[in-house]
Amino acid sequence: MTGYFKQQASPENLDDRPFAIRHYSADRLKDALYRMHLIRRFEESAEDCYMRGLIHGTMHLSIGQEASAMGACMSLTPDDQITSTHRGHGHCIAKGADVARMFAEFFGRQTGYCKGRGGSMHIADVAGGNLGANGIVAGGIPIAVGAAMANKRLHPGRVVVSFFGDGANNEGAFHESLNMASVWKLPVIFVCENNGYGMSTSTARSTAVEHIATRAGGYNMPAGIVDGNNFSDVTEAMQPALRRARTGGGPSLLECKTYRWRGHSKSDRNLYRTKEEIQQWQRKDPIARFESSLLEYGIATQHQIQQTADRVEGDIERAIDYAKESPQPSVKDLLKYVYTEQQTP
Amino acid sequence: MNDVSEISYAEAIKDAMAIALQADERVFLMGEDIGVYGGAFQVTGDLVHRFGEDRVIDMPISELAGAGVAVGAAVNGLRPILEFQFSDFAALAMEQIANQAAKMRYMLGGEVSVPVVMRFPSGSGTGAAAQHSQSLEAWFGHVPGLKVVQPSTPYDAKGLLLAALEDPDPVMIFEHKLLYKVKGEVPEGHYTVPIGKAAVVLEGRDLTIVASSIMVPRALDAAGELARQGVSAEVIDLRTIRPLDRETIVKSVCKTHRLLCVYEGVKTLGIGAEVSASVVESEAFDFLDAPIVRLGGAESPIPYNPELEKAAVPQKENIIDAALALASGVR
Known part of the structure; x- marks a missing residue:
C-alpha cells in the first residue's frame, strides 16, 4: 500500500535527493521551514499565554506534527481549500494564515479570524481557503466532501484537503464521507494525521486495522502511508493524490504517521503513555529533520536557518502585541452572526 | 397575476423545486431514492428526467454525510435542497445539522453563510409506527442558527420553499405526510411566503x-x-x-x-x-x-x-x- 504513492522510475528519479528538494525552489523550501517554525513557536507561545492566564478555554497543540500540516499544504494553491480539526493551528498556518489574526482570535478579540467567536477550536481563514477547525471529531470530513462537490461544478481543478486525526477513523461520518466521495469521484484528499492516540485511547485499542489507510480499500480509493514527520515524504505522497483530484479521478486517502508531543488538551495528565515513548518521538523532530535535509543538500546554511528562527521570534512577538492591543467584541453584538444580516426591504 | 391551479401539497413542493432548478444553476436536490424512484412520497417525481442526475442526486443511505455534504456545498456557493426520507432519520444527521450547519456562520465570525434547505416528511397517521412518524420540529426550533418552517397548505409549501432558497441561512422544512395529497389553490410561477410570519x-x-x-x-x-x-x-x-x-x-x-x-x-x-x-x-x-x-x-x-x-x-x-x-x- 505504501508503494502506491511512490514515484515510478523516471529520469527525474535518477536524482536521489529527497522529492521536496528536487521539486520545490530553494525559496519555497525556506518558506516552508519558516512556516514550520512559525507553527511550533505559535503553539509554544499560545501555550505560554494560556499558562499565564492571557488565553482562556482550552487548546489542542500539534507540536511534533508540523511536517504533515506543512507537507500536505505545500502544493496547494491559494484557491484550494482545507477543513481542519480541533488540533488545527498547524493547518491554518500551513495554509497561509496570519498569526497576528490567529493570536487575536485566541485572545477573543474582534480582529481575530472569527471575531472572537470561535477561539482555538474553530480557527479558520475562509479567504485563505481554510473552512475551519472543528470541535467535533470527523465533523469537517463531510463538509470537505460537500465543498469538493461544489468545486467540481463551479471551479474545476480546485481541491479540498480534509485533515483529521486517527480518532476520526472510527466515526460514522468518516466512513460515509469516504464512500460518498468515491462514488461521486470528488476532488478531495483525506489526510489522516495518525498521532497514535484519540485523546488517551491508542489506535491499537480502538481501531481494528493496523493502518488507517487500509480503510481506503473498502471505498475503492488509493491510499498511502508516509512518515508524517518527514516533510519531503508527505509532499511526495500528496502529488498523485492532487493529480487524481485535479483531473477528475476522485479522492485519495493519505495516512501520516506522526506524534503529538503535548497532551491531548490542557487537562491531559499524560497517564497513558511513557516519557520514553515521548522522548523517542522527540528525537524524530520533523523540523530538525527538515533542517538537516536543507543543510545536507545545500538549500540553506546554518546561518540562514538561525535567521529564520529569529524572524519567527519577531513575528510571534509582534503578533501577540497585535492581539493584546486589539479591541474586544462588544457585548451588544452577542447575537450578531447567528443569522446572516439581511436588508429589510 | 399568475394563473392559479388546484394542485396537491406534494405537487406544490415539486413545482417550487422545478422553478428553482430551472432558474438557478446552483440549485440541486439530494436525497435517498429521489431520482427515478421519485422519492418515498413521490415529491421529486419526474424531476430527474427533466433536470438530470447531476441536479437530482440519489445519495447513498448516509444521512450524516449527506447533511454535511449539503453544508459544504452550500458554503462553497451551491444551493442544496436535501430531502430526508422521513424526518425521524434526521436523528442520524443531527451532528451536521445542529453543530455544523447551525453554528458555522457564528463560529467563524460571519465569514460564511450556510444557505442549505432541508426537507423533512414528518408526522403520524400513516401506520408507520414509532420510527417513521415523529414530529421533531421542536428539536430544531431549539437551535439558534436554524430557521424552521411547517407549511400547512399547498400555497405555503411552495412559497416557503422558494423563500427558503432565497434565505442565506439553513432552513428546515417540516412537511406533513398526510398533507401531501391535500389540494389547494397555488399560483403558477415564482412567489414567496415570508419566513417568520404567522x-x-x-x-x-x-x-x-x-x-x-x-x-x-x-x-x-x-x-x-x-x-x-x-x-x-x-x-x-x-x-x-x-x-x-x-x-x-x-x-x-x-x-x-x-x-x-x-x-x-x-x-x-x-x-x-x-x-x-x-x-x-x-x-x-x-x-x-x-x-x-x-x-x-x-x-x-x-x-x-x-x-x-x-x-x-x-x-x-x-x-x-x-x-x-x-x-x-x-x-
Whole structure:
C-alpha cells in the first residue's frame, strides 16, 4: 500500500535527493521551514499565554506534527481549500494564515479570524481557503466532501484537503464521507494525521486495522502511508493524490504517521503513555529533520536557518502585541452572526 | 397575476423545486431514492428526467454525510435542497445539522453563510409506527442558527420553499405526510411566503387556536363545528416556528382573551410551551380570562395500532372539546 504513492522510475528519479528538494525552489523550501517554525513557536507561545492566564478555554497543540500540516499544504494553491480539526493551528498556518489574526482570535478579540467567536477550536481563514477547525471529531470530513462537490461544478481543478486525526477513523461520518466521495469521484484528499492516540485511547485499542489507510480499500480509493514527520515524504505522497483530484479521478486517502508531543488538551495528565515513548518521538523532530535535509543538500546554511528562527521570534512577538492591543467584541453584538444580516426591504 | 391551479401539497413542493432548478444553476436536490424512484412520497417525481442526475442526486443511505455534504456545498456557493426520507432519520444527521450547519456562520465570525434547505416528511397517521412518524420540529426550533418552517397548505409549501432558497441561512422544512395529497389553490410561477410570519387563517372573537402543520386544517374543521355551537374561534397558522411570530399571537390573544395551542409534537417542552410563554410574558397576560390550554402529542412513541395512533396526537374532536371547555362561560 505504501508503494502506491511512490514515484515510478523516471529520469527525474535518477536524482536521489529527497522529492521536496528536487521539486520545490530553494525559496519555497525556506518558506516552508519558516512556516514550520512559525507553527511550533505559535503553539509554544499560545501555550505560554494560556499558562499565564492571557488565553482562556482550552487548546489542542500539534507540536511534533508540523511536517504533515506543512507537507500536505505545500502544493496547494491559494484557491484550494482545507477543513481542519480541533488540533488545527498547524493547518491554518500551513495554509497561509496570519498569526497576528490567529493570536487575536485566541485572545477573543474582534480582529481575530472569527471575531472572537470561535477561539482555538474553530480557527479558520475562509479567504485563505481554510473552512475551519472543528470541535467535533470527523465533523469537517463531510463538509470537505460537500465543498469538493461544489468545486467540481463551479471551479474545476480546485481541491479540498480534509485533515483529521486517527480518532476520526472510527466515526460514522468518516466512513460515509469516504464512500460518498468515491462514488461521486470528488476532488478531495483525506489526510489522516495518525498521532497514535484519540485523546488517551491508542489506535491499537480502538481501531481494528493496523493502518488507517487500509480503510481506503473498502471505498475503492488509493491510499498511502508516509512518515508524517518527514516533510519531503508527505509532499511526495500528496502529488498523485492532487493529480487524481485535479483531473477528475476522485479522492485519495493519505495516512501520516506522526506524534503529538503535548497532551491531548490542557487537562491531559499524560497517564497513558511513557516519557520514553515521548522522548523517542522527540528525537524524530520533523523540523530538525527538515533542517538537516536543507543543510545536507545545500538549500540553506546554518546561518540562514538561525535567521529564520529569529524572524519567527519577531513575528510571534509582534503578533501577540497585535492581539493584546486589539479591541474586544462588544457585548451588544452577542447575537450578531447567528443569522446572516439581511436588508429589510 | 399568475394563473392559479388546484394542485396537491406534494405537487406544490415539486413545482417550487422545478422553478428553482430551472432558474438557478446552483440549485440541486439530494436525497435517498429521489431520482427515478421519485422519492418515498413521490415529491421529486419526474424531476430527474427533466433536470438530470447531476441536479437530482440519489445519495447513498448516509444521512450524516449527506447533511454535511449539503453544508459544504452550500458554503462553497451551491444551493442544496436535501430531502430526508422521513424526518425521524434526521436523528442520524443531527451532528451536521445542529453543530455544523447551525453554528458555522457564528463560529467563524460571519465569514460564511450556510444557505442549505432541508426537507423533512414528518408526522403520524400513516401506520408507520414509532420510527417513521415523529414530529421533531421542536428539536430544531431549539437551535439558534436554524430557521424552521411547517407549511400547512399547498400555497405555503411552495412559497416557503422558494423563500427558503432565497434565505442565506439553513432552513428546515417540516412537511406533513398526510398533507401531501391535500389540494389547494397555488399560483403558477415564482412567489414567496415570508419566513417568520404567522397567518391568521380564520378570524374569530372567543378564543385563539394557535396551530401548525396538519393541526391547522384540523383546527379549521373544529372551528366550523364550534361556530355551529356558537363559539367563534380565531385560528393562527404559525407557518414558522423559528423565528416565532410572537406579535401575531399576542395581538390575537389580546382580542380573544383565550388561548388554545395545538401541535402534533410531544406536548412537554414543545411548541405550545413556547407559544404559551410568549403570551404570559407579554401584555396579553392581563387580557387572559382563562388558563392557557395546550393540546400536544402524547408522552409516548407513536404506536402502530390505528386507534392508538389516533389517540397519540390531537384530533379534530379533541380540539372541539378543548375549545368548548376553554370557551365555557363566554356567553
